[in-house]
Amino acid sequence: MTAVASVDVSLDAPPTTYAREVFGHFVEHFHRQVYGGIFSPGSPLSDEQGFRADVVEALRELAPPVVRWPGGCFVSSYHWLDGVGPDRRPHYDLAWRVTDPNTFGTAEFVAWCRAIGAEPYVCTNAGTGTAKEMSDWVEYCNLPAGSGRWADLRAEHGSPDPFDVRFWSIGNENYGDWEMGAKTPAEWASLVRESAKMIRHVDEDVSLLTAARADLGWTLPLLTAAGSNLDLISIHGYWDVLNLVEAPSDYLTAVGRSLGPQSDIERTRDILGAAGLAERVGIAFDEWNLRGWHHPDGDRPELIAARDLNDVNSTYTMADALFSASFLNACLRHGDVVKMANIAPTVNTRGPLYVHPTGLVRRTTFHVLAMYAHLLGGRVLASTALADGLTGADVPVIDHLATVDEAGTRLSLVLVNRDPTAAVACDVRLGGHVLDGAYDATVLDGPSADAYNDVDHPGTVVPRPVTVGVHAGRTSLPPHSLTVVHVDLPLAHGAGEVGLRPTDGAAWHATPRGWYRTPSSH
Template sequence: MKNMNLKDKMVSVKTAGLCALLLAGQPAWSGTGKDEVIRHNSVSVMPGAPKVKYSKMIFGQFIEHFDNQVYGGLYDPESKFADEDGFRKDVIEALREIKTPIVRWPGGCFVSTYHWLDGVGKERTPVYDKTWQVEDPNTFGTDEYIKWCRKVGCEPYICTNAGTGTPEEMSDWVEYCNLTIGKYGRMRAANGHPEPYNVKYWSVGNENWGAHELGARTVQEWGPMVRESAKLMRSVTKDAKLFAAAKSDKKWTLPLLREAGPYLDYIAIHGYWDPLFHVNNPAPYLKCMMKTDAPEQDIQRTIGILDEAGFGGGKIKIAYDEWNLRNWHHPWHGDLRRGFDLEARRKNDMASTYTMADALFSACFLNACLRHSDVVDIACFAPVVNTRGPIFVHPDGIVRRTTFYVFKMYTNGLEDYMLPVALEAGRLTQGSQSTAVFDVVLTGNADGTRYVYAVVNKDPEKSHALTLDFKSLGVKEPRKLKGTVLSGTSADDYNDIGKERVVPEERSFEVRDAAVVLPPHSLTLLRLEK
């Protein structure tokens, strides 16, 4: 992707319908980058609002048998970095670095023609993958996936085949993983794994609402299919956490909930906001920032559907088990007459695609999940390795892309509880579109002695001052705050082999009149202590 000339973009900042002007008589603020500092932004703690312990599962990941995600990605026995099981040790170490809590597998669209029995046992027969039109060797199957999850330290989350598969096949897979008796429990033991895997998270299907999906279902077919699948799966593991492929659309999800809601724990929603199916032309930074409010709107629509169906208030929770700013590039997907340009899939790995736009959109997505942490319980970034993942794998190591460091900052830097806040902020505009220049969440520890603000400044060029609420937290206004910043030198910076331009930096922020100045195109974690 060519670097954008952001100076040529029409950017303005407004607050409450007024132009944001530097206040006369205010101290001269020293910003960062393109040094003009804009004020009139504040965040306040909402009085009386309870703090909520959020689920760390929102920092989950996803892997699919697509291109070089599994083979040549996390699994590569020929690599100099491979362990005794063929897994890339550098990938495992990186995933532990970001405290990956859960990984969904094996798809994705791949799963709709995947039959799990092909991938267990000593004899593995390669099969033709009808979704991605390549041969899958079946070397990496259920047993390898579980072993890999154990090494990463994450929960396995298995998505089942509701395309060409059957409810019985799904429940047999649960039996293989979780029982010590029966045909499939004994089969697992015979395959060298006597102890049950106790897989807790299971999904019925993947995007079965879409015409692109092999084995797509109609609205009328889907609810009964999910209901009967869930009944069989629960007959094997009563306390399994069950998901079903859904979307933030009443026409699909309301009938699903009416038919199968009593059997479900989650509805599985997917979100990609820069569609690049056929043409790999990633949206530029400012256009991406105009999309940062979309995940919150999507969540609110989905909550409305759950409420209308009678499953609101957390009775059924939301799992974004695939999400990313940018969709994967897979030319001609959905038009099987034309076939796939396999080589073009590698455009997904172009390092210059993954700039601060991807990092800041990802932070805004996670912030939206945190703000709705009573309902949004799980999220899986899609995918975790190669394609559009936070980790790029190459023969001599890995690249930690900009999005990797968002996960590292959040999983290692936030406190455990969400405190609701109200934000008053200027607007960043592009044409007729606009978005708040800041996106802010506040987390705290259990006893209220530590707090961390996560603040996104979306402006590509200007620093902005943000007034913090120290009083409501019972914290004396400090002279300085310590913080961790991810920004790079421009909004278009990216990481590549041998070139890490975007990495978190520890900084000290001067506090004046309860305000701090945040650099342009940045994610900042600000730490407060009593």
């Protein structure tokens, strides 16, 4: 072991309950995410609705709380009326410069979300669309039949009951010159103010988001104009930019960018504070991934075909897995303000699930998302870490997170070793007390830092149950690994409270069966 780290977890500070929407997802009409991904009518693997049944089953493993759709850049030239009802015509997608058949629209998206157990989150067209078009879409989805023209139209289309879509966003990346209908800060603030007002007049109970940036000049005018009508502001992040040239960064370069998400969160929190909205408006990191999507400029067939390079499975190694773990750790450590995050996308392109005509592959990032969905407690404990720097990258060699369940009896400690080749010695203290014993754990690693899963080798990187030994407070973390360790806790002062505060000179000792106190020596 070439590095030493330490993690201290406080059992005195009140834990923070986080929003499970941080484990959210995103699907866009880009390449094979929708058509040939989640939706393949006529495939022997699809159900009667055209949904790939194997994809539905796999995504249920991730317990997705929410899915954002239909974009992304796609939405800024998408008109929702083209994708409802029985008579649909294809439209030319200005963003991705291909024809969309419109066979997957609002009703199909809502039904698919229900099938995988997720809440639908609709992002509206604030590029070529209008505030009226946005609010009409909310009426179509949420108001009962008899309320108005669009609610009645939904009933005519075979859905008399409202879809009850709770999450809505005004626009997508409208600050960027690449977006159809890009706006200046002043234009954006005005449009969001009026759009939010109209949407609230249709359904005042929706959770309303809008496109923002971790940039004071863009976001402060927006919050000043429209903050009173917003619940969350949406920021995006891709840290390996590959849109024009498909040259994915190597392991050290990729994991060396793991501090970027936390920096964006902290800047955005400061902007919310400057607007006086830190206690009322939260952050949704509703597009995130290590790797940016590859889409060379132009509509020539060879340029469209180059998007296939996004689906080369060897790209998605332990670098992607550990970056994703670090991203989620940053969101959860800031769970008082980060209320949603959506990996972009869910399937194909850079997603955790690769879908092909005869099956699917769970990439390394799929297993990270599954571990976080199922192995963590619902509250985050205050914790700190000290670690050497990772040789060749400007980040600490480890990352960490500590959670506890609602009963206050089970602590789950997340430990990430970013070193590609060496184990790391890690000292662990809970409430000032060192651990000593053997603990149930789950580890995700692989035969090398560049290991990946593919069609012919789908199980190269999979989580494995282990017993982690801790001796006098020290354990060893395998190279390029994500480890979740479980420790049983006593109830300190009553049900639901977490604490470990000896005041009588007694010592606490941890074993696999729980904590025990030895008599005082006084």
